[in-house]
Amino acid sequence: MDSSFLTTTLVPLSLFIIILGMGLGLTIKDFKQILVEPKAVILGLLAQLVMVPIVGFILAFIFPLSPELAVGVVLVAACPGGATSNLLTYLAKGNVALSVTLTAFSSLVTVFSIPLVVNLALQLFLDEAVDLRLPFVKTVIRLATIVILPLIIGMVIKSFRPSVASTIEKGVKWFSIAFITLLVVLLIAQEWDTLHRYLFSLGGVTLSLSMVTMALGFAISVLARLDVPSTRSITIEVGIQSTSLAWTVASLPSLLNRPVMAVPALVYGLLMFGTSAGFISLARRQPSITSQ
Numbered sequence: 596m597d598s599s600f601l602t603t604t605l606v607p608l609s610l611f612i613i614i615l616g617m618g619l620g621l622t623i624k625d626f627k628q629i630l631v632e633p634k635a636v637i638l639g640l641l642a643q644l645v646m647v648p649i650v651g652f653i654l655a656f657i658f659p660l661s662p663e664l665a666v667g668v669v670l671v672a673a674c675p676g677g678a679t680s681n682l683l684t685y686l687a688k689g690n691v692a693l694s695v696t697l698t699a700f701s702s703l704v705t706v707f708s709i710p711l712v713v714n715l716a717l718q719l720f721l722d723e724a725v726d727l728r729l730p731f732v733k734t735v736i737r738l739a740t741i742v743i744l745p746l747i748i749g750m751v752i753k754s755f756r757p758s759v760a761s762t763i764e765k766g767v768k769w770f771s772i773a774f775i776t777l778l779v780v781l782l783i784a785q786e787w788d789t790l791h792r793y794l795f796s797l798g799g800v801t802l803s804l805s806m807v808t809m810a811l812g813f814a815i816s817v818l819a820r821l822d823v824p825s826t827r828s829i830t831i832e833v834g835i836q837s838t839s840l841a842w843t844v845a846s847l848p849s850l851l852n853r854p855v856m857a858v859p860a861l862v863y864g865l866l867m868f869g870t871s872a873g874f875i876s877l878a879r880r881q882p883s884i885t886s887q
Contacts, residue, residue: 606846609771609778610677610839611745614702616767617678618749619760621699632693635825638815639697642833643675644704647808648712654807655720658800662720664793667859668800669716670845672808673709674860675701676835678771683835683871687878689827697832702742709844710734713851729850737849742840775839782842782861786854793858801863805870809834827878835871838864 651672655665676683677698684694710729717728753760783790812833816826838860844850845857 605778605781606839606843607741609774610741610837610843612767612774613678613771613839614742615745615749616764616771617681617695617698617702618746619753619764619767621695621746621750622753623750626696626699632696632825634819635690635693635816635821635829636696636700638819638821639693639812639829639832640700640704642812642815642829643697643701644708646811647675647833647836648672648708650807650811651804652716652719654800654803655716658796658803660796660800662722663853663855664797664859665720666713666716666853667841667845667856668797668804669720670709670713670856671801671836671838671841671860671863672804673705673712674837674840674844675705676832677702677837677840679775679837680832680835682768683831683875684828687827687831687875688824689831689878690822690824691828693825694828694832697828699746701832702746705840706735706738706742709738713844727851727853729844734844734850737847738844741843778839779861779864783865786858786861789855789858790861794862797859797862798866801859802866802870804836804863805834805867808836809870809874830874831871834874835867836860836863838867 648669651669655668658668660668675698681691681694681698685691710731714728714731721727749760752763809830812830813826815833816829821829841860841863842857845860846852846854
């Protein structure tokens, strides 16, 4: 398969379909969840949009990485988990309504926050002679097309044709899982030489990013004395990043157009499912994972 087709078409398309599926299950009422659980929503968003990128910067400085890989790590940290985190929250018997609310809000905000975070990383890690940055307006428009547009389309269908949306949502959900699995296999096959070259150097930092952010989400929830399902939701929402979004930003010719910056997302994606599976297994075995 042509590598440019995979990068410029299949990856953005998969992201569009996943977010469309999320929108099919959303209504305006879901955004009012912040009125029902303001503390949980605010803490979750603060952790996702501020604390996780800070963790990404710290780890990128600590680990001996090339400048481009360091930017790639920060990029992963700047991309909240999306619909994947909703599914994982469901499997962990968490607060799915809270998870969906956090995903919806973070999807809207990251359209603006990603170019800011990534441009800061480019300025900090790349040589001054390298003139590379994400044009803010162009990036916002591009990300809005990929992230916000399918969300709105899904919500409109849900609003006017709820029965149709419910039927489509089920199909899209499982299609998305199958499509993402296929996409990961194709990406690994395409980038195997690069992945093999960087797996050892990136394994530590990406595994640390996954484990530290999950621990951060859990700690914040416990300190805030949230209930068990909400604790599980925030742990997953804070600890899971969107590898497809990070890959899209790094690889698209209209954005960064630096495929090497996408490699941390691929390595992170492989390891993330291990850490999340471990947490889900623990959560399902221990109903009292934290006190209410």
